[in-house]
Amino acid sequence: MADMLKNRYGFDDVQLLENATRREMLIALDELGRDVLPNDNVLVYYAGHGFLDSETGKGYWVPVDAVGTDQTTFLRNSSIRDELNTIAARGRHTLLIADSCFSGSLLRSGTRSLPPQTNSERYYQKVAQKKSVQIMAAGGVEYVDDNYRSTGHSPFTHFLLNELKYSNQPLLTVSELSQNVEKAVANNVSQVPETGVLQGAGDELGEFIFINVDVSVSGVPAERVKVKVNVTPTETPVTPYVSTPEVVIKTAPAASPNLLPMPTL
Template identity: 30%
Template sequence: MYRLRIILTICLLILGAGTSHAESIENTEDTSRGAKLVPSGQKEKFYEDLYHKSYALVIGVSDYDNWDRLPGVKKDVEAVEKALYGSGFDEVTTVRDPYSDQMEDAFEDFISKHGRHPENRLLFYFAGHGHTVSKEGGREPMGYIVPKDAPRPEENEAEFERIALPMRRINEYSQKINAKHVLFLFDSCFSGSLLGKIRSGSISKKIHYKAEKPVRQFITAGEEGETVPDVSIFRDFFVEALDGAGDTDKDGFITGSELGEFLQKSVIEYPNSVQHPQYAKSSDIDLNKGDFIFKIGDDKKSRKFPSFRDYLGQTKFRGPKMIVLPNGEFKMGSLPDEAWHDRNEHPRHWVQISAFAISETEVTFDDYRRFVKDNPEHELPGDEGWGRKGRPVINVSWEDAKDYAKWLTEQTGKNYRLPSEAEWEYAARAGTDTPFSTGECIHTSRANYNAKFDYTGCKLRTKKVYKKTETVGSLPANLWGLREMHGNVWEWTADCWHGDYKGAPDDGSAWKVKGDNGDCSRHVIRGGSWYSEPWHLRSASRIGFFSHKGSSTIGFRLARDCDKPKCGPNRGEEVENGEE
């Protein structure tokens, strides 16, 4: 489904205090997402020095009375709320499915309570339908955001204009606020008077200069006449930007101007995208000298972890490149409303993970060849005529993979093994709780799979079929620097097959116990392959495969236990940030 949807984010760097009356209509249902929000008391000292307090108002309308329902808005609100808490906001107020009077009350009460202090930071985010009413007689068209109870304009235009909230009002709100910085984001293909009266802004050089001067900034997801899908790539890139990708000059900060440029470039260049985001600053000379500022924190999802390669014996050869992942906690399994989820991915449960190292890529034929040379009882598997150089080893059984790990342990003096299912999913998710680490959708620009099929609602059926494995590391890494966790080849894990998670370990260890639900003649494979439909690439997707058999669609990657207190190589220096 496509929607004329607006996501409005008015990031007012207004540092004030208090709570919004809008909270009285907040939906308090526990969505049980897979990550915990950062409490306001843990924000960085940077924000304490720069701002007094940081508040956000997030409004989402998905269950309309007269317009098409927008189920994707619910996830938009959750994702943005989580991203804002992670970006230093003290309080995020969410309002779901408001009627017209509730929506206006939410804006006005929030501004009244939090907009008075000149050193506060505020953010307003609206997700729902938007509409532009064209005017006759040369009058300017007007854009509106649509509350739950608004009629469709083609049925009653006068009533629509009375109930819907015009962009003129949003502009008035921005002028009323006694705050330095205000940022509006509209995830819609929007036209009307607002952007016509503001001008594009350039990125100034000094962060403190930007912080001291006031600004009103506006970003829209597209131009008039374009459509915005219910599955929002604009929202995905907004969250990705706050996770660090929006820091285009790599100075540790994201400005509103950088955010606008990042969203514009990312959305336009996204495969099959028809959106052209626009961004600008206010034409008011007193409100266009500053810039909205986010600081990139150490706790962002987009992270570079230490990496290393162990030496093989006393030779110059080294094993696979390993990336050290820290302790963590995540929810394993799929959400009940995740498209194409399977009952074997339930019940969803919290798992504690101890620090461990995992190979950046799947084990290659080159890696495996050294093992075969030392173990003549094993043969170098067939490559299906695709070539071996740089490609993941295939046609290996679970037993072959286990023997390789045992050999590597002997060579390095470190405990190599197959990752547990929990460790594998922890690494694949890389801090996300969406179906893929890339968000709600996956694309052939990010993974090797059968794109004759489309994942639900993504509209990304590129019809590109790789028809074979790709060289490891040839596709973009996930947020933790791991390559091809989605697609290319299924990957063996240490766990025996169980038909669901009832009784599964919660400490990250492999589940090897046989029983009513266990079968150790099969082991779990994860990640999907070049042959797989996109739903098999989901982070939660799992299949049991016969342990003694191999396939052209199955390979593996390795895990390694960490030495305490530091996880590093057996000799030589640690390789920082993936560089050798």
């Protein structure tokens, strides 16, 4: 994911956390909130365990140093929302992609219209100007597979990467991306990703837009092809992807096959 964002979509400030503890995750989110500049677009991607307390309805991310079902060692959705609120208050566009069980418990419903077939340039200009605080979640309140077709990814991340990799659109909004990913996931596994907004974080129906910078021009060497990412003429200057930190946390699946008892006969 980190390579894809850097190489194909021009993310130039990527922070990668692997097997992060609760403290490391909170510190990274806190630092991110402090570093965001007014026109920054921020993407936070989480791949790891999730937990939902069925009695209280509270959702959590489960860091590597979590102890059993002790929820005090998990990262509460409310804490994540607080951090996202801080980030969103400072930046232009904020997108959280959560690939974990019960990740849908993070979001509230909220949809965007897709770009019109004609005059789509104006649409992109319009949604780029408006503030957005969006969440893409792998599943609603359900368990999600952690090793789809032995790819090492969940179905959600598998199809998300596919979409980002093979999309031939120069501009790709989260609404377009999520619609395609949701379709692909729902068509292949019994899981329905969800997309929405973070309630109360100042979302103005804007759109986080992925700009494809991996462009080839026939007859021109690749190193000479440059894509200017802040080309959208706006009243307020918007510089997409100037600072786009990413938090990628990889944890072992709930039942790591490595720790299953050896099958014997």
